[in-house]
Amino acid sequence: xxxxxxxxxxxxxxxxxxxxxxxxxxxxxxxxxxxxxxxxxxxxxxxxxxxxxxxxxxxxxxxxxxxxxxxxxxxxxxxxxxxxxxxxxxxxxxxxxxxxxxxxxxxxxxxxxxxxxxxxxxxxxxxxxxxxxxxxxxxxxxxxxxxxxxxxxxxxxxxxxxxxxxxxxxxxxxxxxxxxxxxxxxxxxxxxxxxxxxxxxxxxxxxxxxxxxxxxxxxxxxxxxxxxxxxxxxxxxxxxxxxxxxxxxxxxxxxxxxxxxxxxxxxxxxxxxxxxxxxxxxxxxxxxxxxxxxxxxxxxxxxxxxxxxxxxxxxxxxxxxxxxxxxxxxxxxxxxxxxxxxx
Numbered sequence: 001x002x003x004x005x006x007x008x009x010x011x012x013x014x015x016x017x018x019x020x021x022x023x024x025x026x027x028x029x030x031x032x033x034x035x036x037x038x039x040x041x042x043x044x045x046x047x048x049x050x051x052x053x054x055x056x057x058x059x060x061x062x063x064x065x066x067x068x069x070x071x072x073x074x075x076x077x078x079x080x081x082x083x084x085x086x087x088x089x090x091x092x093x094x095x096x097x098x099x100x101x102x103x104x105x106x107x108x109x110x111x112x113x114x115x116x117x118x119x120x121x122x123x124x125x126x127x128x129x130x131x132x133x134x135x136x137x138x139x140x141x142x143x144x145x146x147x148x149x150x151x152x153x154x155x156x157x158x159x160x161x162x163x164x165x166x167x168x169x170x171x172x173x174x175x176x177x178x179x180x181x182x183x184x185x186x187x188x189x190x191x192x193x194x195x196x197x198x199x200x201x202x203x204x205x206x207x208x209x210x211x212x213x214x215x216x217x218x219x220x221x222x223x224x225x226x227x228x229x230x231x232x233x234x235x236x237x238x239x240x241x242x243x244x245x246x247x248x249x250x251x252x253x254x255x256x257x258x259x260x261x262x263x264x265x266x267x268x269x270x271x272x273x274x275x276x277x278x279x280x281x282x283x284x285x286x287x288x289x290x291x292x293x294x295x296x297x298x299x300x301x302x303x304x305x306x307x308x309x310x311x312x313x314x315x316x317x318x319x320x321x322x323x324x325x326x327x328x329x330x331x332x333x334x335x336x337x338x339x340x341x342x343x
Contacts, residue, residue, distance in 0.1 A: 266329030
């Protein structure tokens with residue numbers, strides 16, 4: 001009987017153990033939902049900041065979503081645009097090396113073309129010069145004959161002086177002693193069209209005699225200048241009466257008697273330029289002043305106030321060189337005065 005009594009108790013105990021439910025794991029959310037027990041003392045979580053509380057509770061605060069700012073332009077790398085080939089063309093784009101070679105070839109071709117054009121221009125200049133200075137016949141004037149080569153020299157120089165604006169149209173005179181007859185003076189006629197000069201625009205006469213027909217107005221002045229220059233050179237002489245704008249303008253200044261060039265070429269080749277006042281009432285005194293001024297100027301040039309310059313030389317080329325240098329020096333003097341330069 002005792003064994004039967006104990007047996008049910010053991011079964012009851014086992015049934016009670018089976019009736020005890022299994023412990024359910026508690027989640028973090030349920031733990032946070034429960035209020036902490038406060039024994040009258042503040043917990044560590046109460047003194048902590050909201051962020052720390054959230055960290056302690058294992059909950060992260062979601063950061064507010066901000067509008068993303070556009071990336072800076074430096075960080076944005078534009079993708080290279082593909083090179084489109086023309087429609088209907090199947091040829092690929094040439095590399096840079098091929099383009100460079102093509103450019104060099106084009107430069108070489110253009111250089112050769114320029115060289116060819118320069119040669120053509122040089123040949124054209126010779127042809128133009130031949131056309132401008134055609135062969136001239138000799139000039140026969142009573143008992144004086146002017147050779148064809150002398151006529152050609154006069155015509156060539158007249159055209160060149162007109163290009164350099166030392167003479168203009170009928171303004172100016174060219175004269176020289178005859179190379180074969182030193183006692184004969186050859187000159188361009190009065191109001192002769194110098195750029196178109198030929199044998200018909202020349203006249204000649206013996207020194208000291210009467211002026212020939214159609215002689216220039218300053219025949220006596222040219223005669224005296226050539227005689228003085230012939231004494232200095234020992235024979236040949238030539239003179240050019242030019243009307244350069246700068247020389248004439250500089251001579252118009254009142255009380256200006258001597259002009260000293262300020263450029264080195266003028267100082268070395270011209271020295272000084274003496275200005276003489278015209279005197280139509282006393283021609284003999286005027287001619288004497290011309291001779292003195294020419295000697296003071298080194299037998300190179302003399303200027304008549306407001307009437308141009310008389311440039312002298314052994315031949316026509318030397319007289320032309322002196323006329324050009326005088327005009328150049330007078331231009332520099334006027335430009336320096338205009339600019340208020342201290343020289």
